[in-house]
Structure formats: C-alpha cells, structure tokens
Amino acid sequence: MTTMGDRVLKFLTSNKFDNPQDELVMDEVVRYLIFNIALIIGAIFLIVFGTTVVFDGNVFRGMADLFIGLMCIIILFLLKTKVSFVACGLIVLIPFGILCGVLLLSGGQQGFAGLWIYTYPPIVIFILGLYIGSILSGLLLAGIMTITIIPGIAGFNYFLPIAFRLIAVYLLVLILTIAYEQIRRLKDRWVRQLTLALKSERDEIAVMKDNLKAGLFLMDRHYTIQPAYSKALEEILDMNELQGKKFTDLLSASLKVKERDTLEDYFEMVINRSFDAKMLEDINPIVEFSYINEMTGEEKILRTTFAAVDRGYGVFFILGSLENITTEKLLQKQLTEETNKRDDEMRALFQVIQVEPRVFNDFIEDTEYEFDRINRILKNKKLSARQAMVDIYQSVHAIKSNALILGLENFSDKLHELESKIKDLRDQEDIPFEAILHITVELEKLMKEKDKFRDTIDKIQSFRVKVGESRRQDRYVLVETLTKACEKAAAALNKKARFMVEDLDGIVLEHGPRRIIKEVLTQLVRNAVYHGLETPEERSALGKNPEGLIRLFIKYGNDRIHLRLADDGRGLDFEKIRKKAEKLRLFTPSEEGADKNQLLKVIFSPGFSTAEEADAHAGRGIGLNLVRERIRELRGTIKLQSEPGKGTVFNIYIPLELKMVQNRAS
Helix, strand or coil: CCCHHHHHHHHHCCCCCCCCCCHHHHHHHHHHHHHHHHHHHHHHHHHHHHHHHHHCCCHHHHHHHHHHHHHHHHHHHHCCCCCCHHHHHHHHHHHHHHHHHHHHHHCCCCCHHHHHHHHHHHHHHHHHCHHHHHHHHHHHHHHHHHHHHCCCCCCCCCCHHHHHHHHHHHHHHHHHHHHHHHHHHHHHHHHHHHHHHHHHHHHHHHHHHHHCCCEEEEECCCCEECCCCCHHHHHHHCCCCCCCCEHHHHCCCCCCHHHHHHHHHHHHHHHHCCCCHHHHHHCCCCCEEEEECCCCCCEEEEEEEEEEEECCCCCEEEEEEEEECHHHHHHHHHHHHHHHHHHHHHHHHHHHHCCCHHHHHHHHHHHHHHHHHHHHHHHCCCCCHHHHHHHHHHHHHHHHHHHHHHCCHHHHHHHHHHHHHHHHHHCCCCCCHHHHHHHHHHHHHHHHHHHHHHHHHHHHHHHHCCCCCCCCCHHHHHHHHHHHHHHHHHHHCCCCEEEEEEEECHHHHHHCCHHHHHHHHHHHHHHHHHHHCCCHHHHHHCCCCCCEEEEEEEEEECCEEEEEEEECCCCCCHHHHHHHHHHCCCCCCCCCCCHHHHHHHHCCCCCCCCCCCCCCCCCCCCHHHHHHHHHHHCCCEEEEEEECCCEEEEEEEEECCHHHHHHHHC
16 A cells, blocks of 8 residues: 555655665665755745745846746656656756856845855755766856956955855865765765675575575564574474464474473573573473474474574574474484394394204294294183283293293393283283284284294204204203203392202103193292292301202103102291282181191292292292193192292102003004
C-alpha cells in the first residue's frame, strides 16, 4: 500500500526511481530531491517577490522574477519527462545566475537584493555537479568583479572595500562549496565501493549459507528464530518458514520439560557469557541429541553448537548451528558392532583352541542334544507355557554349565542372560506368546553360534587328528570335563578343590546313558564346590586340609549303575534350608523325625537355593532340580547323606539291563 510519504518522495524524485533507497542511485536521488525542493521554494519566493516588486513600480525586475519563477514551475514538469537533468538545470539556473547579476547591478533595496548571489554556488554545484556548477559559479564571479570594481556599470558605485568583501565572501562560499562537494564525492565513491564490496560479500555469504550442510540461524533472547537462516536448517528440521518460531518449541517432541528448562538455562549462560567459549561448548546439554519430528515422528541424531553474537547497544543474539549426523552415527554403530563381533569371534576362537578337541566335540554334541530337547519342548502342545519354561530353563542351565567348564565366557554370558529372562517368565502366572517368541529367537541365535563352534572344532581337528586317535576316549572326556568343572568353580569362588576318580567302570560309559551321567555329575561337582566345600581359611580353622576333596565312584552291577559323588565339606545346613524353604512356602513342619526327609526333598525343588545372590555358577535353584529331572527320565533314584562338618554324599542308581542293551545293539 502506497503511503502519503511514498507519494511525496516519488514526486520530489520526478517519478524517476522505483527504489529511491537503492544505495547505487542515491547520489542521483539526492540531486533530484535538492533540485525539486529548490524549484518549489524558488518558484514561491520569486513569484511573491516579483509580484511585490511590480506593485512597487519596478516592472522590469518584477517581470524578471515572475519569469524565472514560472520557469521553475515549468522545469518541475520537464523533470518528469525524458528531458535530461542537466538540460533542465541549465534552463533555469543560467537565467537565475543572470537575475543575481541584475540584482547586484541594480542594487535594489540598498544593495541587499544582490545577496542572492551567495545562494548561487551551492545551488548550481549541488544540482548540476562540481564541474558545470563550478564553471557557472566562476562566470558569475567574473560578473560580480566587473560590476563591483569597474565604476559606472552598476546603478551606484560600490566602494572598493565593499566590493572586495562581496567578492571575498562569494569566493569563500564557492571554495567551501567546491571543497564540500569534492569531499562528498570522495565519500560517496568510498561508500559505493564499500557498498559494492559488502553486497558482494553478502551475496557470497548468501550462496555459502544456502549451500551449507549445517543449519545456521540466529535467535533472540526469547529463542525466536530470525529471518536470516540457512536453507539446510529447514531440511534438517523437516519444517518450512522457521522465521518467528521459538527454537525450544521445535524440540518439544525431543526433550522432556526438565531438559527444556536446562536448555533455556544454558542459553542464558551463552547470552550472558557466564563462561568462556570452551566451557560453554563442554556443558552444552544437546551437543548431540535425538531429534524427533513432531509431525512425522522421524528420528535423527543432531549435533549442535551455540555462541553469543553482540549486535551493539547491549543487544545479544545466539548463533546456532545444527548438523545432521544420523548417517555418521549409524555408520559408527555398524563399525562398532562389526568390531565387537570380530573381537567376540577372535575371543571365542582363542577360547576354543585351548580346549582339548575331544572334550570340546563332546560339549558340542551335548549342546546339540539340549537344543534338540528344547525344540521338542516347544513343539509339545500338551505342555503348559510355564512347564515349557521350566524344562527349557533346565536345558539352558545345562548348556551354560558346560560352557563355563570349558571357559567359553562369551557363550556362557549370553546363556546366563537368557537364563535370567526365562526365570522371570517361569515365575509368571500368565506367559504371553510374544515373550515365548522372543525366547525362541534368542535360542536361534545361540544355535547359530554353536554351529560356528562346530565349524571351528572341525577345522582344528583336521589339523590335529592323527592315525589311531580318531576313536573317542569316553573315560578321558568325562574325567577331563568334571576336573575342569571343579577347577573353574573353585577358581571363581577363591576355593581350593581337587577332583579324584576312585573307580570308573568302562561298561557304564560304553553302554550307559553317558550324556545324562556327565550332565548330572557336572551339576553335582559344581554344587559341591559352591555349597559343600569351605574356603581354605575356614577349612584350616577347622583342622582340615585347605584343599577340599571331591571323590567319584562309578560302578555297574545287579542291572543298575551306581554313581557316588562325595565331598569332605561342611555338609547340609538344615536350619538354613528350613528358613529358606519356609520363606518360599515349600516346607511345613510335620511329625517328629520326618522334617529332615522333607528338607532333603526341598533342595531338589525348582528355584530353591540357599545362596544369597545368584551368579553364573549358582544361586538360581536349578542345578539339583535338573539332576532330579534327569534321573527321573531314566527311572533312577537318588539317596542323599550328609553329616555336619564331614561332607555330603550323593548316591544315584540308574537301572541298566546289560543284556537288553546288547540285544538292541546286535
């Protein structure tokens, strides 16, 4: 909408400039303004003076004033045409110069009318420029000197002192006007050069700003984004027209209320420069943060920097920079995962190559057996979800125990983590299908890792196998496995323990359920170290050998296998077992003499353990429960004997009719 001021400015610039504020045409604009204003004022004064002089009787001079006043009005309209500015100026200013000379010549009003000559240099030089204005001013100076110095030309004689003063003042005005105009021209030239340089720099900055990948922006003390921001900011934030929006509002979906308050406090410190730049950079609460677009829900990782900008007069802004580092972070995450994966594989390989291949191969077969068992459990629709979790828990615990024995720490840690998840599910009344599916996926991952172990051991065996060594030595594998189980558990618990085989019947290993026997004995050995044996200090105080002893006896006879595992530890603490059983509501006191038998049964219950805290070795209450379930599968029995301070003995009997086994084999 055009205002009155715009119309006046347009009139005073003769409608020649669409944008009179343009710095490059400002000199011409000023000349048009001065000329138009001078023409208007001159026309008014000359018409008024001319009319007055005519009524006073000086018709010639009055008509001259009126003629030049009329010329000023005509030139006002000529300036709006295609007639050049200089031509219009000459048309009116040459007669005006002649009028000044006439006024000086006639002397009217006691010579004061001649003072118009002092307005001539500023007017012609400002309007027509330095060169043309100086020439016209010089011609008028020559006329002034002729009129005032040579006697008889003017209407009255000028005294020489007066004449010299008139000439000197005119010359002073002319010189000052020329000097001012020259300085103004130099200043304008310097301003134009500076303006062009600034415009060039501004254009370069605009180009760079629009091509920057980082989003640059300014915001005031109220966190309002200013107009000058880079295009990249809109792309990073996935928003348009950010001018006038509060930066903190744009992060409403990305930050909690408390985090926004912290960010605003940080911005206050930036504006007030409470700390140096390095400190402010270090305490930036969103130096890297997750940005969530409120409209689309898309998530990005952004990096930010903020700095104070002093605009003068106590006005400060915050210069912000946003950079999208999502791709960089994803790549970094992938590289980290690949590095960790490679490290895990190298660590696993290092752990594998230190294990006797025959023992490791036995571990693989046992692990595959347990995974097959888990698959059967998952496919068994007759089992409840809770019972399925109990059974799977036992198999996972068995695999973990074997992995710990062999020192496969990465694998056992993953199994331990999965075991914890299954335990939580096992204790729930209603187990959701999604949770079971998640457990299945985790099991699938572990099976793939087991397959890698199989590939590794096959490669190792291809180098190590020699003639005559391909036949598996069951006795060696069993003894080696149980010895390692004892050593690993003792080392983890800072105890000293020795595993000793008193008797080992080869018939049992050749025809008996070797896998279950190994699994059961492994659990019992680890249980003996953890719960049965005392620490070296405790044993020494009791007069015992600091090193505990675990003895194994395996014998076949009377169509059954007899397993006996004994330790010389502290024995069962029935009072501690009682308290824990009552706490878990697994025990209710009965008639005298029967409590002890009840407590012996309790220790085989799922989830029962006297350990204060669970770790990778014990405390989850699954070891003895697994032993009971495995022996039940074989229709076997368990007899437990314990004497305080002297130790515990497990006697296990498993039916095995050798004739039937041999008949099946034949």
